[in-house]
Amino acid sequence: MPRPLWTGAISFGLVTIPVKVVSATQDHSIHFRQIHLEDLGRVRTRKVCELDGEALSQDEIGKGYELSKEQTVPITDEELDRIPLPTAKAIEIVAFVDADSVDPIRISDSYYLAIDGQVAAKPYTLLRRALERSDKVAVAKFAWHNRERLGLLRVREGAIVLHSMRWPDEIRSPESLAPRQVELDDDEIDRAVQLTDTMALDSIAGFRDAYRDALEELIAAKSEGREIPEPAEGEEQEEGKVVDLMAALNASVEAAKESRGEGGGGEATVHEMRPRKKTASKKAASSGKATTGRKAGASGKTTGRKAGAGKATAAKRTTGAKRTARKRSAS
Numbered sequence: 001m002p003r004p005l006w007t008g009a010i011s012f013g014l015v016t017i018p019v020k021v022v023s024a025t026q027d028h029s030i031h032f033r034q035i036h037l038e039d040l041g042r043v044r045t046r047k048v049c050e051l052d053g054e055a056l057s058q059d060e061i062g063k064g065y066e067l068s069k070e071q072t073v074p075i076t077d078e079e080l081d082r083i084p085l086p087t088a089k090a091i092e093i094v095a096f097v098d099a100d101s102v103d104p105i106r107i108s109d110s111y112y113l114a115i116d117g118q119v120a121a122k123p124y125t126l127l128r129r130a131l132e133r134s135d136k137v138a139v140a141k142f143a144w145h146n147r148e149r150l151g152l153l154r155v156r157e158g159a160i161v162l163h164s165m166r167w168p169d170e171i172r173s174p175e176s177l178a179p180r181q182v183e184l185d186d187d188e189i190d191r192a193v194q195l196t197d198t199m200a201l202d203s204i205a206g207f208r209d210a211y212r213d214a215l216e217e218l219i220a221a222k223s224e225g226r227e228i229p230e231p232a233e234g235e236e237q238e239e240g241k242v243v244d245l246m247a248a249l250n251a252s253v254e255a256a257k258e259s260r261g262e263g264g265g266g267e268a269t270v271h272e273m274r275p276r277k278k279t280a281s282k283k284a285a286s287s288g289k290a291t292t293g294r295k296a297g298a299s300g301k302t303t304g305r306k307a308g309a310g311k312a313t314a315a316k317r318t319t320g321a322k323r324t325a326r327k328r329s330a331s
Contacts (some may be wrong), residue, residue, distance in 0.1 A: 006144060007116055008089040010127065010153075010160075017123040018116035019091070024161060025110055030215050080146045091142040091151065091162065099137045102152060105171060108164040113153075124160065131155050191249040198256040 004020040034043040046055045063080075064072045091113075115124050131138065131154065138153035140162075152163040214229075221228050 004114075005111065008091060008142070009116075010113065010124075010140075011090045011092040012123070012127050013093075015123050015126070016090075017127060018120040019113045019124070019160075020116045021111045021162065022114055024112045028209070028212060030212060030219070083146075089143075091140045091153075093138045093140045093153065095139040096134065096136040097139055098135075099154065102137065102165075103171075106166045106168075107152065108166060111162045111164070113160040113162055127153075128155050128158070128160055131160075185246075188246055188249065191246060191253065195249060195253050195256065198253055198260075 002022045004022055006021040008019065008021075010017040010019055035041060036043055047061060048055050062074060062076065064074045066072050113124075115121055127138075140151045140153055142149055142151055142162075144164075150165040150167055152165050154161050154163070217229055220226075
């Protein structure tokens with residue numbers, strides 16, 4: 001079992017369950033060190049005081065809160081320990097909610113809760129069975145690293161998992177990031193739904209970190225003096241190239257079918273993006289605007305940039321001729 005990160009107890013009404021918190025995840029990332037390129041010596045980070053330029057040891061470093069550029073308030077660990085926290089050594093369950101009601105963006109790190117002594121076996125099992133039978137998750141408060149946190153308890157393969165959660169005010173609103181309103185055809189939406197069905201999986205357990213695999217191969221090749229492996233050739237999409245949305249969806253569906261061995265059944269059907277007819281009211285509202293290069297559909301300006309270059313040029317010449325005629329009549 002990994003080394004416990006925290007020990008305390010789950011407070012479940014009047015029931016107390018002694019537990020140990022252990023990490024539920026492992027970091028398999030490949031980490032690099034900073035080195036001197038000339039002699040491969042390791043470069044270390046020194047902690048230096050900006051006032052006297054002296055390098056400091058860890059026991060000379062403390063905490064401080066900067067009120068302003070000129071004023072800093074020092075805070076000691078003893079002062080932090082004296083702050084009253086009812087959840088200092090307890091994971092206090094405050095509510096039970098449906099799992100679907102929790103926004104995944106609020107979930108942060110995950111930890112397993114292991115029993116701390118045989119006395120915790122029965123209440124631990126009681127809480128686990130209650131969560132399983134009710135199909136709910138528990139919302140809890142707990143203190144960690146001098147900070148009260150919000151957590152979520154659920155069951156995974158017979159063990160209780162603690163998910164650290166962000167407080168509501170820590171989640172930024174995505175309102176300013178939403179795209180402006182665009183028009184979509186029902187055919188495009190239906191085709192996109194068909195693509196999601198074609199790419200559906202029962203589990204994501206088979207996914208691997210391809211970048212880490214390639215990085216390990218690179219390190220092994222250099223350490224053994226072998227030739228560095230060449231990158232796999234992939235399709236590169238031309239930058240700035242406008243793509244017919246429906247044609248891209250059709251091709252994606254066929255590609256997904258082929259990857260599953262279902263067969264494409266022929267070439268993908270290309271949906272021609274044709275301009276929509278405007279109503280009389282829309283024509284009147286847009287009488288002062290040039291409409292030659294505009295096409296209706298989700299891509300908006302896409303097809304106006306394709307194969308319509310000749311029409312756009314003709315429209316520019318016509319507009320220029322009209323302006324010249326107006327100048328002559330005015331003179």
